[in-house]
Amino acid sequence: MTTSTQSIFSFLPPSLQSLATKMTSLHFVVTTLFVATLYVSFCNLVFEPGSALHVSTYTVTLLGKYLCYALLALSVDLVWGYCGILSLGHGAFFALGGYAMGMYLMRQIGDRGVYGNPELPDFMVFLNWDSLPWYWAGSDSFIWMAVMVVLIPGLLAYVFGSMAFKSRVSGVYLSIMTQAMTYALLLAFFRNEMGFGGNNGLTDFKDILGFSLQSDTTRIVLFIITAVMLAIGYAISHYIVKSKMGRVVTAIRDSESRVRFVGYKPENYKVWIFVVSGVLAGIAGALYVPQVGIINPGEFSPLNSIEMVIWVAIGGRGTLYGAIIGALVVSYAKTRFTAIMPEAWLFALGGLFVLVTLFLPKGLAGLAPQLIAKFKRSDSAKAADTADTKSEVKS
C-alpha cells in the first residue's frame, strides 16, 4: 500500500511526497470533498451563467443529491461491508429521516398552502382533519425535528436490530426481513390515515429556517452542509472501522460463532453498528428532502433499498471510499441513462448486479489493485513473449 502510494506521488516534490504518503484515506476523502465543494460553490456564485466556468444551480442540487446518496451508501457499507449484514431495507431509515425533515418543511409553509390554513398542511385540510395528529407535535421546531431525524431511524434500527440479532436471525433471512420491514412501511405510508400525506407524500415546500428553498444561496448552503455531513459521517465511520470495535465487527462478519467463544456478544455489536448506520441513513434522508423538494412513500420501496446495495457492491464493499465512489458513479450513470434512454436503465442496473457479483466481488475499489497486478503480470508475460519471438526469429 505504502509503496504504491509512494510511486504514485513520485512526481511531487519530496516534501509533498512525504505528506502524501502520510495521508490516510480519511484525509484524502475529506480533502477531496473540501476542494470539490469549494470549487463548485465558488463557480456557482462568482461566475455568471454563460461563462464556461459557471456551475448551474441545477448541477449544484444534483451534486447535493449525489452526496446524500454517498452518505447513504456509507451507512449501507458500514453494516454490509464490515459486519456482513445485508440490509435490503435501508431505504426505510433514509425515508424516515426524510419524512421527519419533510414534516418540518411542511409546517414552514404556514398559511401559504392552497387552503391557507396556518396550522394544518394542505392534505390534512383535504381529509377534513381539524387538528394535527399527536405525532406532528413540535414539528414546527427545527431543533426538535433535527432530533427526530436521528432518533426515529435510530430507534427503528435499535428495535428491529435487537429483535433480529438477539434471536440470531442472519444471512438471507435477515435480508428478507429487512425488505419486509421497508415493504410494510411502504404500505403503511401509502395510507392517508397515517397522516403523512398518503400517496403524494410531503411536497410544495417553501422555506427552511426562513430561507427560501428556491434561492441559489440556500441551495449552495444546503450543498455545503451535505458535504460537511458526509465528511463527518465518513470520519465517524472511519474511526469506528479502525477502532477495536471495527476489528470485532469484521471478525463477526467472518465467523460470528467464533467471536462468541472469544467472549464478545456479537448481537450487541451488530445492534449498535446497525443503529449507527440507520442514523447516518436518516441524516442522509433529511438532507435529501429539502434539496429535491419532495418525500413520498416511494422512497420506502424495496427497489430503492436494493439500489443502495448495488452502489456499495459496485464501489467495493468493505472500503468506505469505495461506497462513496459507487454511489456517485451509479447515480451519475442513472441520471445520464434515464435522460438518454430510460428503457435501458433497468437493463443496465440488472446487468450490473449480475456482472458485479460474478466478476467484481470487491467492486471498483478492488479493481485498481487487481488491474495493477494483472498489468504487471501481462507486462512480464509480454516481455517473455517478445523474448520468445525474438529467439524464434533468430532460429
Added chain:
Amino acid sequence: MLRICCLLLCMLLPCNSFAESTASNPELTSAISKLPKNSLRELPKLIETIEATESPKIKTILTSLLNGDLYYIRANKQVVRVVKNTEGLYDQWHILTDEQYPAVTKSKLKKIRTNNSIRGQIKSVLALLDLSHKDPSVRLEAVKRILDNPDKESTARLKKRLAKESDEAVTQTIQVAISVAALKFGSLEEQIAAVSVLAESLEPAANNVLSRTKESLTEKTAELAEGETLSAQEKTLQTAVNKALDKIEQKRDIYSFAENLFFGISLGSVLLLAAIGLAITFGVMGVINMAHGEMMMLGAYTTYVIQQMFPELINYSLFMAIPAAFLVSGLVGILIERGVIRYLKGRPLETLLATFGISLILQQLVRTIFSPLNRQVQAPDWMSGSLEINPIFSLTYNRLYIIIFSLAVFFALMLILKKTPLGLHVRAVAQNREMARALSIKSDWVDAITFGLGSGIAGIAGVVLSQLTNVGPNLGQSYIIDSFLVVVFGGVGNLWGTLVAAMSLGSMNKFLEPLTGSVLANIIVLVGLVLFIQKRPKGLFPQKGRSAD
C-alpha cells in the same frame, strides 16, 4: 340474466309464425298499435292488456321494452325491435311478424320510453311468465325475482303454482315468497305463521321483511298512549320476529365465517402455488432466487400469448398454458442456474443480489416486448359463475378450481420428491452434496433440474395468477416477499410446513380484512410474521438435528 333472456328469445323465435300471432290475437295487435301514441301514465295499463292476451309473443315484446330495444318507425308508427349493427345503423324487425326491414339511421326511429316503476312492473310480469317454464332453474329465478316485492296478484299465482310444483328448491322459495307477502299484507295469525317459515330462510328478502315488521312494531309501541299495550297477538308476533331475526343472524355469522375461510383458503392456495417453487429452490437447494416472482410473471405472460395465438380456443387455452408456462419458466430457470447461480454456490447474499439483477432484467424485457401496460387475460367460461350453497353463501368456481389445482400441484410435487429417482437424487444432494457426488449422482445436473422444477412451478402459479389479476411486468414482484415469508414461516425444507403456512397466512389475512381493511391487514400479517420469525427463526416445523446447525 340478460343473457339468459336473450338466449330464450332466440329459442322462441322460430316457432312463432306471423299468421298465428296476428290471426289469433287481434287484442295484441291493437295493443301494440297503441304503443307509439301512449304516454308513460297509460303504459302500465297497456302492459296489463298485453299480458292478458297470453300470446307467446309477450315475452319478446316485454323483454325488448325492458332492455330499451323497442322502437317505432316515425313514418308509419310501426313498432319494431332493433339491434345496432357494426356500421352504426339499426337493424329492425317487426315486433309481431318478425319481418326484417332494411337497416336505418337512428333519426328515423323513436324509442318507446319506460321508467323505473314500469320496468319493475315488466320484470314481475316476465317473472310470472317464467313461473310455468319447464326448466326448474328458470322457475327458481322467476320466484326469486318476485321475492323482493310480491303483490297480491303474484302471490295468488304463486299459490296456484305451488300446488303443481314438483321441484323442492322452487317449492321452498315459493313458500318463502308467499310468507313474505303474508307478513306484509296478511292478518296477525297469518303473519305469525309466516314468521316461522321466514326464520328458516336465508333469502335477503326474508331478513328485510322481518326487520321491517320489527321496526313497524317498535313504532307502534312508541305511538301508544300511556297505559295502552300491544295486543297479546301483536306481542307474540314481536317475540317471534325477534327470535327469527336472531336465528337468521346466527346462521349468517356462520356462513360469513365460512365465506372468510373460503376466501382465506383460496388466497392461501395462491400463496402456496407461489411459495412451493421457492420452497424447492430455497428449501432444498438453499438458493434464494429473487427472480422467482418473475418466473410467475413469465408464466402469466405465456398464458396471455397463448390466448392471443388461439383466440377461438379460450376455453381450452388454460390447459395449453399450464404445460407451456411450466416449460418456459423452467427453461429460463435452468438458464439462470447454469449461467449465474452455479458460480455463486455457497455465497447466499451474492446469489440474492445477482438474482435480483436478473429479476430487473426480466421485468424490463417484458416491458420492452409487451409494453409496460397491464394485459388482460380472459377467463374461460367454465371458470366463471359460482356454486350456490344457499342465498348468502356461494363458492365462485374460479377460486374453487384454484384451490383444487394448487393442492393437486402440491401433492404431485410431493410424489415427485418422495417416489421418483429424481426426487431421491434431489434429496440426496440437498442433504450431503459430497456424499451424493461420491455415489456418482451428477450434482450439477440435479441442481439445474431442481431449479428448473422450482421455476416451472412458479410459471404454473403465474397461469393461475393471470386468472385473478391483470398481467403486468410487476406481477411477480409483489409476491416474492410473501412467498419467502411463507417458506420461512413453515420451516425451510419442509413442504408440509409450507402448505400449513400458506393456508394459515391466507386465512389470517382474510379474517383481518373486514376488521381493518386490506392494506392494514397486509401490514399486520407482515409485521406479525417478522415478529414470529424473530422468535422462531426456524419456522413452525423446524428441521432438527446436528446437521441443522
Added chain:
Amino acid sequence: MIATTGTTTPPKQGSPILAEENINPDTRHGVILYVEDVSVSFDGFKALNDLNLYINDGELRCLIGANGAGKTTLMDVITGKTRPDVGKVSFGQQVDLLSLSEAEIARAGIGRKFQKPTVFENLTVFENLELSLAGDKGIITSLFHKLSSEQKDRIAEILKTIGLTPQEKQLAGALSHGQKQWLEIGMLLAAQPRLLLVDEPVAGMTAQETERTAELLTSLAGEHSVVVVEHDMAFVRSIARKVTVLHQGSVLAEGSMSEIQSNPDVIQVYLGEEQG
C-alpha cells in the same frame, strides 16, 4: 442465577455495553468443572447419555473415544453451543453454565479451540490475538480501546511462544493449516482462561510441532485446567496423566493411561479396535 455463597468476589451484573460481567468460579473443592447427568439427543439419537464428568482445578485431562462417542457434543454443551435436554453443568461450584450465553461462558474463563481451526481470516495475526486478550469486551470499551504496553508485550510473548512473530502483520487467512492451529492456541493463551477445551490440537501438525504442542499443553496445566480431545494415541500417551474414555455418550472408563489400556471394556470397544 448465580449463588453467592461465600465467594470472595461476588459476581456483579453489568450493562451489556458499559461494563463487563465478572464471574469467578468457586473452586474451593478443587473441582473446576462439574458435568452431571447430562443427556443430549438429536432426533432420537442420544449424543450424550447420562454423562458425568468432573475436572479438577489445574488438571490436564484427555478425552478419547470413537467417532460419535460424544466428545464434540460435550464440548458444545460446556461452551453453551448446545443446550442439554437434562443435566447440570457448572463451572466451579456456583456458576451454572446452562444459564449463560456462549459469550458469558467465554468471559467466565472457559476457552475453546475448535476441531477445524477457526481464526478470523480477514484480520492479521496480531489483531486475532488482540481480540482474544482477556479484558472488557463491551462495545464502548472496544470503541475507545488503546493497547497498553503490557498488552503489547503479552501479545509479543504469545507470538514468540506460538512461533508466528514473523507473520505478525499477515492476514490470518493466508496462514498454513498448522500455523492456523498455532494461532488458535495463541488466541486461547491470550484469553487466559481458567479452563481450556482443546479439540484435536495436533491434527495437521508435523511431528516436531506435535512435540511442541505437547510441551505447551503440559506447561499450561497447573495454572490452568486443560481438557484435550485427541485421536492421536501417541500424543495422548505423551501428555496424559488422567484419561477419560467416552463411549456412546457416556463415560466408559477413567484413570491413568496404563489403567485405561488394561481395562477390558476399553480394549474391547476402542483400543482393541485400534490395535487389532
